[in-house]
Amino acid sequence: MARARNIKPGFFVNEDLVELDFATRLLFAGLWTLADREGRLEDRPKKIKIGVFPADNVDVDQMLQELHDAKFIVRYVVNGVGYVKIQNWHKHQNPHHTEKQSEIPDINGETTVKERKQAINKEADQPDLNGEITVKAEECNGGNLADSLIPDSLIPDSLIPDSSSSLRSEEGRVAKSPAPSPSGRQKREETTLAKYLVDCREKGVKPVPDDHSIRTWAQDAGISDEMLQVAWVVFRERYTEDSQYKAKRYKDWVGTFTNSVKDRWFSLWFTGEGGVVSWSSTGLQHKQVLDARAAKRKEDEQRKEQEAAHATA
CATH class of the missing domain: 1.10.10.10 (Winged helix-like DNA-binding domain superfamily/Winged helix DNA-binding domain)
Structure with a gap:
């Protein structure tokens, strides 16, 4: 009560x-x-x-x-x-x-x-x-x-x-009684993020479309593209790798990601004096990890190129 x-x-x-x-x-x-x-x-x-x-x-x-x-x-x-x-x-x-x-x-x-x-x-x-x-x-x-x-x-x-x-869905969201849908209209079903990403790859589309409103919102809020990219990677890893979250299913994963950015789920940045958005200590840690991964991938690619060059010499 x-x-x-x-x-x-x-x-x-x-x-x-x-x-x-x-x-x-x-x-x-x-x-x-x-x-x-x-x-x-x-x-x-x-x-x-x-x-x-x-x-x-x-x-x-x-x-x-x-x-x-x-x-x-x-x-x-x-x-x-x-x-x-x-x-x-x-x-x-x-x-x-x-x-x-x-x-x-x-x-x-x-x-x-x-x-x-x-x-x-x-x-x-x-x-x-x-x-x-x-x-x-x-x-x-x-x-x-x-x-x-x-x-x-x-x-x-x-x-x-x-x-x-009233009917309630898995995560407590109020689920309205299903209404008849026009013939031929495909209903969007709840799915895991891993399945959503597979579907995106098969369709050849980006998980977060370039024209999605969250990109414009982030730009207007002073959140840089790099911050948004780090937020996406942290979000993706939570819902595809963390055993506590990877089984969660949603109908709108882009909308879920949008909420995570607007509500600062991961506390990756903060707004300081004058409205300037800066990295938080947590955000910097995630950024450093991603930078290190990118550097490692680049080294691996360079090594493979050198090995291929030696093999054809």
Whole structure:
């Protein structure tokens, strides 16, 4: 069940959070509405995507990992089940006293239900196993804190669209009921990037057409052709070589690549003063690797040419 939560002005100017891309920042706020009263939720990227990005082609698993690496959340496993804990939850959120108790274990495998009851009996704040306050006396008594939400702001299940009422595709994208198509029209099916690249080679076309809008968009945004080329190689290698991603299937791989460029999935560049786009440290690393590969290929070609020349001499 989704829940209404607080968001403060400091969210938008947090110096660490602004280093993440736009979609990841939006996901972080979305996690608040999915988390229970202890700031915990199941680590299920596909389910989270349905709750936050139902119609967007984004990689929630990658964004969750970025939030984890930046210490905004903690991804952990208890008894083989993955969970997410939002850091500093009670510092920024004061769930209403009628909200359901958490049923999700903390990092140590313990729930807070027992600790909360003890706190109520003692009429005092008690730290949980992680040293954080899990309940306040005002909450136990039904009092209103400055940032508390009124009961009416809790969103009941009846106001949330039933996910079973609509068809959903593999990655959580909302899939509309198929409509009859005119006779002879070929439907575009989901496929892996490897299969898409094979199809492009067979047809003799570029994976990203020269006239595609992403090229113009990148030029207008100050992203150089070299940056765009590195972004494509990193994108291609992720979805053709990485075991975690190579099985993913999409209908529009060019559109997926476009999203990766616009949303800076790989953090290869940044915009500095005056709107100048420069390589990030991550981007420079990828560029150096690709430059080294190109130099190696050139050496191999030169060696083969020399060997062929000696053989015919």
